[in-house]
Amino acid sequence: MPKKPLLTVSVVVQNHRDVIESTLTSLYEIEGIPFELFLIDDGSNDNSDEVIQSVLDYYQHEQTFYFTHEKPIGLGNSLNEILSQRNGRLFWAPLTISDIDIEQLSLRLEQLTESTNSVLALQNHELPTGYKEWINLLQQKNWPQNGSFIWDLSALSTGNRFFNPYLKEFHGLELAARLGDISSIKSTKSWFAPSSLFEAPEPDFNIRQELLLTLLRRADYGGQMRETILKTLQNLSVKSKKSYDNDLLNEAVQMKQEGRFNSALERIEEVLENNPSHSGARNLKIKILEKKRRYVEASELKHQISKSQKQKEKEEKEKPKQQPTTETTQPSEPEDVTTSLIIPTTTYGKPALEHCLLSVSEHCDTSQLELIVIDNASLDNTHDYLDELKERNFLNCRVITNTKNAGFAASVNQAMEKVNGEYACIIHNDIEFVDDAITQLRDLMESQPEYAIIGPTTNKTLNPDQASQNIQEDSSDIIRAEYLDSFCMMLRTDANLEMDETFQLAFFEDIDLCFQARSKDFKVGIAPHIQVKHHFGTTTFSLDLDTESEQYWQNVSYFNEKWNIEVFSEDELKSLSTFDQLLALDDLVNPLFPEPKVQQQFEQLFTDELKTEILKTQHDEETLCKLVHLFMVMEEREIMRHLEDKLNNIDIPASLIYQLVRFYFNRNIYSRCKHYLNQLKPQNESLRADLYRLAILVENKDLDEAIPMLKELMGHAPANPMLYKLAGDIHKFSGNKEEAISFYDLAEQINPFEFTNEEKDAFGFKL
Template sequence: MPEKLSLSIILTFHNQRDVIESSLSSVFELNSIPFELILIDDASNDGSSDAIKSLLDYYDHERTFFFQHEESTGRGNCLNEALQQCNSSLVWCPSSLEQVDESRLKSVIQRAKDNPKCSFFIQQLQLPETPDEWLSYIARQTWHDDASFIWNLGAIPSEQLFFNPYQQSHHGLELSMRLFLSESASYEQVEKFSTLSGMAKPVPLPGTDKKEMIYSLLRNPDLNREVRSKALQLYGDIPEKDTPKQGADFQNEQLAEAFHMKQEGRLGSALELVERVLAQQPNHPRAKELKIQILEKKRRFVEASELKHELIAEQNTRPENADIKTSIIIPTSLYGKEVLEHCLISISEHCDPKTTKLIVIDNASLDDTHDYLEELEQKEFFSCEIITNTNNKGFAASVNQGLDAAVGEYACVLHNDVNLKSDAISELERLMDEHPRYAIIGPMTNKTLNPDQSTRYQEEYNEELVRAEYLDSFCMMIRLDTDLRMDESYQLAFFEDIDLCFEARKNGHRVGIATEVSIDHQYGTTTFGLNLDTESEQYWKNVAYFNEKWGIEVYSEEELKSKSRFDQLLAIDRLINPLFPEEPLKDYFSELFTDELKTEMMQAEHDADTLCELVHLMMVMEERELMRRLEDRLDNVDLPTSLIYQLVRFYYYRNIFSRCKHYLSKLKAEQQSLQSELYKLQMMVTDKEFQEAIPKLKELLDKAPTNPTLYKLAGDIHRFEGNTEEAESFYSIASQINPFEYSETGETEFKIKS
């Protein structure tokens, strides 16, 4: 009867013939440990497979399982594949081996039996314990190899039980960090029980592995701001020059392996692989760059110099931006740096810098976004181009600036509070390629003003691309040769995205939703800071402009006339724009609103909902006398929050502060908001009650440092007190944030109709 299995050993190789014999011999000579060996050759083309088969025939180990890949998938994917085959809960995944101390390895196996809750055992290494310590470890030049770790699968949470497929090496260290950050790790240090092959000693780390470790660190939701800032700084400091990249940078897996060989000092093998790539792709620029580096290390300087001149000549004749397929356009403003950083990290994770250009439009940000973007530009992060505006031009104008600077086939407009969680951009590119009749395509998301793009309804779609009337601008892939531009009349925000889709459809193009592509969206990060929502004047002004521009009929006269005269009144209230009422509806109301109907309205007993609707309609139609008489009946009515704020706004713009205060007093604690506090503060300033206004202003600035009204009010206070220079400074900030509503003299340029 075979002995009970004690250990599963996983070995994966890809063009590593030099280390195969020492690694397999070290494992097969373990005589007193019942183990299984899961062995994967990841599409080697250097004879590794033949070397493996020869050794397997020689040792004839009955518990060895050998798998061969026709195409390389990378070490991380190989390890994850092998994990599914393991029959022991104790797993060891060395990258290579020179020698194994069998007695010490047996001791580790016994310790695992004695302590089944221990997640892993590590030889002679004290791991970091805090995020800050992990960050310092990531910054090191060498890390401990996968051979240092023995994993207890039964003590690792299932959601963490995988190796990062995007890393090239050091998968064990990344997993141990994830376990620490999720507070689900326990480990024991043990004596050194193995040594690496002489051909696989620690070498300087590729930048991609450092970056992947930083990504894992940044995904921790409990990471404090200081460590997050340090992590982002370290990420930016990692040089790109000697780092093998994804996609177009290393189109051939042989080239990526050549890079590793060069790093390990295996220059002859590395040069051989590079030559194979160049035989197939003679003008491959990255292959030539790597060949130059190898030749210089081999001290073949004449050949390296000749190849440099050849490469420079090719680059000088190559059209600028020739490889760019998509330009990503991101407007940002206010205190947007933090969400922008997350957005750009996700772009770096999921986009190819060789085919992607980044365009960021800085709309007079109030934080240090400018310095951050300047640094990215200096480092040529995604060939980035920064456009800086001295004041907030609004979303539409910013996008147009980006479209004017865009290159390639497509432009992808992103909000700065978006996070890519997959290769969404490349998927949208694919759909655009396959469906040339579509001018604009957008994905699904968790938070959107367009319910058709909500992931809540994702399962209802049967096709990967469905036609739509409009899209939410959180992510819009636009075909550049359509020359579409946003209408800048929409000013800061709202409806410019719908308008663009209508424009595309008017020109014979299609608009579509990519139902199998989704991204994360925080929603409202910028608009809320500007005090913009679907109750704001800006929103209703844009509703009016959009409807007029596109001839949107807000009502059907035939449908209205099918109702009783009184019900027609209520229907008008539900249809009309509360701040910019449509002229046809106003005319219809005037015809309908006879003295007889007024009498009927006043004599009837109305339920609370109907009474609120009538008060609202009279307010919109400026029927003030009747409105006041109906308002008298509201004293015992539990008013909707929206109606309270509309009434406050109505009376505020007419300087009837007593009525404003009356309705503000009706707000319950849960109904109060920044807007209600703003109204109170505005009335204090207007009435020159500065002793109360100044502390209230400071309090609100702490809560809402991007609200332009607060800076305008600060300017008013200074102007009233004769501090002209200070007043102008605050007015300038208000104008910088919202130049459409505030001028640099403190005058409010935007007024609702009255």
């Protein structure tokens, strides 16, 4: 029999086709926590059931209970239906999930089960402890969502084990308000993150009213307390704030916030049917299409809007030009700025940037802070968001706009020329502050003048010395380091450091900067007790940049050459046998840009005798793979092909498969590419594999297969420049000159270092 679950997880779906797969996948990848899942499709009409059935069939989770409602009965009623059937002592009801921190979730469950007085665990919020605090919370916008609560149902009386069926959301908060002043386990570290496609709804008038009525029903609130609550209820505006003067569009906004994009689009289409030029409806439609990653349709609609505005723009241009005032174009430079916060962003970076800046606003002292954002030709509505920040003069915001992606190093250098602070805090746009790390880093810099750069620790980083899990509790305030990861770096501006722009888009420019500082007799340090959260790879992965990419290995080569880094010790190498020396070279060599010293050593070792020995010996699988890789890197095709034949009988590591595919693709040997791509296991499939398959189809002019595959991949990876290059190729082959050039332009905009005007010239188009 299955083990009795500790935790009941409740997921209620109503037209959430776009987010349900990531939610279920995140749950089914939980290990070590006995849980049951109650899943209800509450009358969806967007084919959510197809996605659900597919995921359920794949994972075959024994304690999943799936129910469907023919017609919607509402979230509250659905939750109560689950409560009546659940088996777990603890209860969690997230609406959507993109990521689960299993360690944090396990810790909260353990704390709840061991606690003698706590009713719930609450993520990133604190419950009010009196009526004034409740009233204050109810007048704010940022309320904890249902998924922020984990309930210990054994600590609730039977009469309170239900959720308010009349609410659309915030059922957990209403239950907490109903229970009175209860004890909770507060968690400043998140155990889960909702889907990025889900927008936390703002409480409307009806919800605020219902929560205030809940407070009025509490027996412990009488006399003056009750009068204050009543007065607040009376002063509450009867009209809820609406985004539009159109009920259908306001419904669409609500549905968009809930992740019900298909239903929202239906409402918008009703509006556009009667008023095709309704600007609010068209702009909202664009936002939803982009949320659904239907970028081609969104782009077409933008083009229509742009075309309809051409005449208006022409008239505006013919008007006498007014010189902009300093006040409207440049915010004032405050005298008390000590720290300049520098954030480069690109492609579809607005959600990450917005999340980052919200955390700055919530957790950091901004009184002595200025913000400089470098917009590297973003593809989304980052421009509008930054305009809004400037209008509000948020952190004295200044924006540097590049028409092409200048890369991380160049962007930082652009900002460093404009800083007003004594310190510059350089961060990635996917950083989240959980406390005032900026002030803590600045204070540490002021007390440690010998340090030019100091960085915090984080959950995910390419520098193991900055990984939170590797930090000892008894560490000193600062640990001297050789280098830092650029996810968050506090610089002393008078150290006159400048990033090397040769590193192009990313990788090693941060290590190089630290080496520069140390060459000037400054120190570089890690602040082990200062921590930020890093949503690792949000930008780089979308650009197809990782530690296996050509950009990475190109920068490794340049960095080692610039700083004269020794690739290996000759004495240590010579202590090995000739064959083992050869294998050691495979661990040392740059796979794409082999170092001359390694090549020379290889040539000395690789004699005819050794070649004969290698061909006659029966190697184990690991050794065979290392030899194939080394001979591939060293361009020894003959012996490589002999050894490759022996790979047919083994499971080839995915990393070697991808390197072999790249090797043969660059030599236009597509049959070998497909041979190895077909050997990838399902868990090792990736966007990069699909890009190779698509590129092969395009090169072979198999456009009937290539076009639908391109559209599908555009939906999954709209920021990948190779997709735009391949789209341009398809249009070129089809004779669509203007369309081809526009797609080549987009590829160049995203990554001008790889996709340039010269490349477009090579395709026979004049620019």
